[in-house]
Amino acid sequence: MFLIALIVLLLVVPQILPRGQLFFWQRVLIFAVYAMSVALLVGFTGLISFGQAAYFGIGAYTIGLLLPLKLAAPITVVLAIIAGAVVALIVGAIILRASGLAFGMLTLAFGQALYQLTFVFKDITGGENGIPGILRGTVLGINLGNPVTYWYFGLFWLALGVGFLALVHASPFGHTLRVIRDDPKRAGFLGIPVFRYQLGSYVIAGAIGALAGALYALLAGIVTQDMLYWTLSGDPLIMSLIGGLRTFWGPAAGAVLFIWVQDQLARQTGAWILYQGLTFLVFVLFLPEGLASLPRRYQLWRARRQARAEAAPKRAPA
């Protein structure tokens, strides 16, 4: 029911919303899927990554670097996904030998190394200026330059990404990931090839991260170094945490709230990062299981109030 409502809403949005807001909400959608990919890794596999921006950036720079070839947009998106998956396979095979926090720091180190490379290869990455002038072109006679058609183009790819993640979650593979998350050592003793499963999860997260980056580059029309910077690794972690790290839709809800709050604050005050940081802190301290735990909390609260209401009259005569 929820899913159908969501699909209908996303399909009619471009018909109702003014075009100026379409950009904003498409950004939200892209980050929602990005956060879901990070949650697969962190929430469901138990691998803390501080470097997913690397894959977001690989997706974005693939679009940027392929620009001179004038390929059709769907082809560049597919190539971006492949690039993300291949890099994740190679890098993951090396850094997954470390575990826990050491793994987390290596992901951060890898992300920062890639970020530094954009300065080294200034000639092709444009350094601090980035790669401007990315055109979406025309596919099968449909002009993707139009924000409304690009909305549907993005929606198609994001739906593929979410559908794939849903498959992963429901599959035996996904269940095994959760076993590994809860106790990697015990999983190993059970004969589960832990490393291979973790690598699989890392590759999937990398591929979907790259998809998000590619769609974002096409949306923004420019590739910038920010798309590789570590804050872009931290943001989806925080989105997931706000929404509920160990739930499927939680990270997406977190992304919506996160970007909306960020946007509102940025309009009001120059010190918005300060308030944003305070917001996370409040969430971590007071709603540690995220937005996704709100319905259950509400039920608990109602049950408790009901119990109290039933208990109260009995006490009154005495």
Next chain:
Amino acid sequence: MDIVLQFILSGLALGAIYAVVAQGIYVTFAATRTFNFAQGEVTVIGAFLALSTIGFLAGPIGVTFPLGILVGLLGGALLAIIIERVAVAPVSGGPERHEWLVSTAGVAFILLNAMTVIWTRETVRFPKPFGEQVIQFGPAGLLPQEVFVIVAAVVVVGLLLLVLERTQLGRAFRAVAFNREAAELMGIDSRWMAVGAYALSGALAGLAGSLVGPITNVNAYMGLNLLIKAFIAAIVGGIGNPWGIVVAAILLGIAEAGLSYAIGAWREAALLALIIIFLGVRPNGLFGRAAVEKV
């Protein structure tokens, strides 16, 4: 050869700073199995506090610089205690919980922004308390501040390790690090140990900031790089091995100085790639042995 001596010397100064910040990561991780993701920001705030103290007192630099270091150190300690109380203690329930990572990362964002509001986004020049006359060591030379950093780091890290290994407090600390529950049963209050470890790590960070200030000048955004390098030193040296961390920090400093000379702009990327490959080959660090735990 001259050039090799030069970057070993420069690397020592760099490594000394990493060693001080990395010891801060070590003490909190040993006592609480957490560390402060905002450690880099606390370091930079230490530098800013020292700078403001020097500017405020406006006296001869020989007097104001030590006071600046003191303020940076105390400010760092106080800040870290607040971080431990607000962002770490409430969310560190068990060994497998990682909320503290995100909450301290949130603190890092807050501090970064606070710095740009209170001080500035621009790089600020830090006065040079010992002048800029290069001290010659044979064919190579160092700035006097770099020599001071090396000496100060040796003293501070030496004192720390002495306290950890020779005093009753240090024994209690190591007991908590080894087995928290058993230590608690022996009457050691691990909550105070956690606060103490954070205070110490904040003091080390604040100190490192006020030491590095005169060499690099101060920029609000330089904290992340310090955190990454210190953490790499902690991982490569073995996060439970304070001596290993010192060795790793110095090697890291020398490698960075050497690569900086050899390949310039490629330095950071090459260094990080080297570390990734190194940890791929030796995931337990320089001196670590693979530990097989019973389940």
